[in-house]
Amino acid sequence: MRDPWPEHIRRFLDECEGRPAYEVLTSAGWADLRRHCGDLAIELDSLGRRTIAQRIDRDYARLHEQLRAATNPASTAASLLRADAVAELASTLVAIQRFQAVVVTPHASGLAGDTVALQNPGSEPRRDHEAGKRLPTLTVAAFLEWTNLSHSTLNKYARLAKVPTPRRGERNFRYTWADARKILETIIAQASDGRIRDKCRTALKNPPEITQ
Numbered sequence: 001m002r003d004p005w006p007e008h009i010r011r012f013l014d015e016c017e018g019r020p021a022y023e024v025l026t027s028a029g030w031a032d033l034r035r036h037c038g039d040l041a042i043e044l045d046s047l048g049r050r051t052i053a054q055r056i057d058r059d060y061a062r063l064h065e066q067l068r069a070a071t072n073p074a075s076t077a078a079s080l081l082r083a084d085a086v087a088e089l090a091s092t093l094v095a096i097q098r099f100q101a102v103v104v105t106p107h108a109s110g111l112a113g114d115t116v117a118l119q120n121p122g123s124e125p126r127r128d129h130e131a132g133k134r135l136p137t138l139t140v141a142a143f144l145e146w147t148n149l150s151h152s153t154l155n156k157y158a159r160l161a162k163v164p165t166p167r168r169g170e171r172n173f174r175y176t177w178a179d180a181r182k183i184l185e186t187i188i189a190q191a192s193d194g195r196i197r198d199k200c201r202t203a204l205k206n207p208p209e210i211t212q
Contacts, residue, residue, distance in 0.1 A: 001043060002036075004096035009036055016063075016086050017079070021070035034060070037089075040096075052096065059089040069189060081185055081204070137174035138208065140166060147184070147203045153196060154183070161186040177207075 012029035024030055037060040041053040063085040070082060138146070144154065158165045158175075161182045166173035175183070184200040191197050 001047075002040060004040055005090075005093045006036070009033060009093065010090075013086055013090050017083050021067040021082075025064075025067050025071070040093075044096075055092055056089075056096075059085070059092050063089050081188065084204075137176055138180050139172075139174055142208065143175055143180060146208045148199050149187075149196070153187070157187045157190070158183050160190065 008029075009032070012033055015029070016024055037056050041056045044050075044053040044056070063082070066082040066085045070079075140151075140154070143149075144151065147154075155165065158179075161179070163175070163179035163182055181204065184204055187200045188197050188204075191200075
């Protein structure tokens with residue numbers, strides 16, 4: 001299996017945050033990153049690690065979206081979101097490298113272990129008795145309290161962000177942290193009301209305790 005975190009990819013991502021978005025997207029380094037992520041995802045998928053392959057695709061797409069948004073003079077995209085996207089892709093690649101032996105050699109508890117490693121880079125794979133534990137999530141009430149958004153605003157932008165939303169009458173619905181962040185990023189990118197955008201930027205800088 002190829003090295004998930006080679007030196008040239010590491011250097012390029014380190015440089016991404018400080019360079020103009022247009023310069024990043026038109027560079028040879030970006031072409032290398034696109035090719036590397038694509039080839040790595042294909043290789044992981046062929047090894048039966050589709051969940052991890054999809055994680056790479058998602059992280060790459062999120063970084064690409066933030067860079068494209070930043071090339072638009074009218075964009076409200078924040079540098080904080082770009083930095084977060086860079087960090088998330090980097091942490092995924094680092095986690096795959098660290099747990100490469102688990103990824104390449106499937107075993108009974110391997111899928112749980114390497115999936116959790118990607119959700120929490122730097123951690124060790126969970127033991128079997130921990131595998132069934134739920135990952136941190138946010139109830140609708142907790143989401144609203146954290147962001148100070150209205151129900152209608154949350155529902156509107158959750159649909160625009162294309163994340164799962166509560167069904168009519170559903171009382172125990174919870175947002176994953178990834179979906180919660182996607183909703184806030186969508187609001188920051190698309191909302192016309194600057195006060196709402198500011199609420200979301202503040203929320204992203206101050207995540208609720210369960211996600212820290």
